[in-house]
Amino acid sequence: MAVKGSKSTALRSANRRVPVPAEALAMEGPGAEEAPSMAAYPGLANQGTTCCLNSLLQCLFFTPQFRHAILSCEDLEESSLVTQLRKVFVALQTAQGPVTTSAITRCLGLRNVHQQQDVLEFFQTLLTRMAAERAELGQLFQMTTEHVIRCEECGEETRQEEERLFLMVPATQVDGGPLCSVAESVQALFREEQVTGDNQYYCEHSHKGLLRAGDEYDGQQRVQMSCGHAVDPGNLTAWCRSLMDQGHFKLYCPAVVDEDKCGAEWPYSEVRRCAVLSDTEQREFEQKLALMAAKLYCDYKECPRCKSLVERKDLTTIRVFCIICTNYEFCWQCLRAWKGAGKPSDRCDNVGCRDPSLDTLASCVTKDLPGSEIQGCPSIRACPTCGMLIEHKEKCKYIVCSRCHVEFCFACLDLAQVCQAAKSGAWFKWCAKPLAPRQRHIPVWSRHILPDTSDIC
Incomplete structure (x- = not known):
């Protein structure tokens, strides 16, 4: 239901300090490898318009934990960003004149040093590249934020966690007044906010604004969806936006009929037509849906x-x-x-x-599968078709993977139809095959070829 509500963001875990060797900590002592005084500080040479990069590197250099973590790293190959950053930090403590950053710009693939760049993009690129080479460096800035949306009508809360390497804080207050310190900006970022009007979210538990079969007409204009339920365009937009904010790219009906959810999937073309999306909303929806679908169905990552x-x-x-x-x-x-x-x-x-998924498969607890005589089954399995990790929580031993939509047996890991065909009678109590052991490999999903079950009776 699209109702007035509140949303807030909370910092769930503080930044974790990287363990620094004792010899590196000793650098803080008098006469040791400290950051030079401002009078003796050589600074960085500007290659063109690399002032944003230079200011960022100098801020990181004067951050003691980060400086010592970099200086304590062993040199890797010359193409390593950490190696070149370590050389720059050493030079900043010993050089008599400005230090060049040409090796760092080459590592970052910055070909045109005369083109102005954004310092935040530099910061994100630096952290991502360094964390790829040395995972512990990324942990210096790593944090987890929790986004909470609460319905004022029923009190239902939706929570979503997100890993972050940095925070973008506001520079002004809601009323337009200035924020005078970083502390005030951070407090403003985590302040609870009322969402009204076009920014409202749809609450799945209250269902206000959704007309179901048998409901009395209340005079509000609605559009009938392909599943037979009717909803007004504003609530339809709010509900679909809330689904995408939770990571869903398939849009479905939330109506409850006789205590069962309708769950019918709405094609995006139907949502676009019935929700009367503006050009901006249409671009926003299509971009989010495409990115989420590509992440699930396409195997791509960023080159480090x-x-x-x-x-x-x-x-x-x-x-x-x-x-x-x-x-x-x-x-x-x-x-x-x-x-x-x-x-x-x-x-x-x-x-x-x-692969951290292998650790999860190796350390998960075991359980007895309900409705069967199968005992000691691992509670988490990798889908034998696509490799997605699935935890068994309730009901029988047959699971339908939410990613590839293939049904398989949680005990023997065969396709459900294969498992049932191999055991005549009482196949829900035990399998023809013995209980499959813990998986030591993640199955590779060929997204264009699904298992052929046409020959199974």
């Missing part, structure tokens, strides 16, 4: 060097070649420059390169 999108053609290997960069291969899993020979499917030779 040039930041361009790369699609993995061979799904059996994690060794990927970027066609934009020159002779650059990276690991699809840890997003660092490739190390090792051959093309393994599980890890490269970089330290710490491991």
Whole structure:
């Protein structure tokens, strides 16, 4: 229901400090490797219009935790951003004149140093690249925010967590007055906000504004959807926006009939027509839906060097070649420059390169499957078709994957039809095959080929 409500954002976890070796901490002592005084500080040479990059690097240099974390890193290959950043930091403590940043701009792929750049984009690129080479560096700035939307009608709350490396804080108050300090700006960012008018969200639990079969007509104009339920255009827009904010790119009807949800999927073309979207709303909707669908169905990631999108053609290997960069291969899993020979499917030779999903599969608790005689089954499985991790919470042993929509047996990991055909009678109590052990590999999903079950009775 599109009702007045409130939304707020909260910082769930503070920044985590990276463990720094004792010898690096000793640099803070008198006479040790401290940041130079302003009188002796050499500064950075401007290559053209790299003043934004220079100011960012100097801010990071004068942040003690970050400076010591960089100085304590061992040199990697010359193409490593961390290596070049370490050289610049060392030079800032020892050089007699301005220090050049040409090696850093080459690592970042900045070809035109005479073109003005945005400092926030530089900051995001630097952190992403450094975290890809040294995961602990990204943790210096990493935080988790929680976005909460609360309905004033029924009190229902929707919560969504998001990992962040930085915060964008407002510079003015709601009434237009100035914010005089960073602390005030941060407080303004996390202040609870009332959402009304076109900014309202649709509350799935109250269903105000949705006309269902048998409801008394209240005089409000509505449009009938393909599922048979009617909703006014404003509430339709608000409901679809709330679905997308929760990460859903399939739009469905929230009506409840006889205690069961309708759940009928609405084609986007129907939503676009019935919601009477403005040009701005249409662009916003289509961009969000396309990005979410691509993330689910397309196998692409950002190249850690040039930041361009790369699609993995061979799904059996994690060794990927970027066609934009020159002779650059990276690991699809840890997003660092490739190390090792051959093309393994599980890890490269970089330290710490491991799929976290394997740790989840190895450490999850076991449970007895309801409605069956199967005991000690892992509570989390990777879908045998697409590899998506699924946790078993209730009901029987047959699960329909929300990603590839293939039904499989949670116990033996066969397709549901195969499992049922192999066991005549009482197939819901146990399987013809023994209980499948914990999975040690994540299945690779060929998105264009689904399992052929046409020959199964």
